[in-house]
Amino acid sequence: MAKHKKLSWIVVVLWMALIFSLSHQPASKSSEMSTGITEMIVVAAEQVVPGIAENFGQLEHIVRKNAHFFIYLILGVLAIHAFSKSGLRSFRGFSLSVVLCVLYAISDEFHQLFVDGRSGELRDVFIDSSGAIVGIAMYKITENLLKRNSQKAFEGKEVQG
Numbered sequence: 001m002a003k004h005k006k007l008s009w010i011v012v013v014l015w016m017a018l019i020f021s022l023s024h025q026p027a028s029k030s031s032e033m034s035t036g037i038t039e040m041i042v043v044a045a046e047q048v049v050p051g052i053a054e055n056f057g058q059l060e061h062i063v064r065k066n067a068h069f070f071i072y073l074i075l076g077v078l079a080i081h082a083f084s085k086s087g088l089r090s091f092r093g094f095s096l097s098v099v100l101c102v103l104y105a106i107s108d109e110f111h112q113l114f115v116d117g118r119s120g121e122l123r124d125v126f127i128d129s130s131g132a133i134v135g136i137a138m139y140k141i142t143e144n145l146l147k148r149n150s151q152k153a154f155e156g157k158e159v160q161g
Contacts (some may be wrong), residue, residue, distance in 0.1 A: 008082035015078050016104060019071060023108050038063045057089025068124055069131035076101050076135030082141070094140060100131030 008038035022030070038060040045052045052059070079100050083093035105128035 005085045008078070008085045010076045012075070012082045015075050019075065019104070019108060020111065022071075023112050023118070028116060030118070034060055034064050034067070037067075065124075065127055068127045069134075072101060072105060072128040072131035073135035073138075075104065076132035077139050079132070080136045080139045084139075089143075091159055094136060097136045098129075098133060101136070102129045105129050105132070118123075 025033070038056065041057065041063065042053045042059060076097060080093060080097040083089075083097050086093075088096060100123075105125045108128065109122070109125050111120075112118040113120045
């Protein structure tokens with residue numbers, strides 16, 4: 001169990017390192033990556049929605065902001081899982097996960113103030129934090145549903161046995 005706890009925290013730290021490395025990219029490299037991802041999405045979407053490429057700038061902005069949301073959604077899931085494996089399954093684990101992710105989002109935007117062509121955006125802190133909170137909530141909802149279902153299964157076996 002202790003091994004799983006340590007591994008959970010290692011994964012959190014590695015994910016934070018990934019976020020840090022993405023934030024440390026100069027604006028030109030970050031923009032290049034966003035453009036490449038948006039181009040792939042547009043190529044696929046053109047099959048369903050012809051002419052979608054006409055709004056490429058707006059699509060790229062949406063891709064960038066969704067990237068913030070989903071990267072922090074994953075961080076939220078990883079954080080609540082690590083707190084859960086550390087024995088904090090209640091509201092305290094939930095709260096600490098939110099605090100960890102929000103503080104990391106703030107530090108991430110602060111870090112970007114010192115990166116070529118990047119800026120720290122309060123709006124991005126809100127997007128990041130929202131993603132983390134959604135991830136944490138999804139984890140807790142899933143955990144509760146699984147617990148409820150396994151409890152019902154156990155009660156069903158007890159009645160039959």
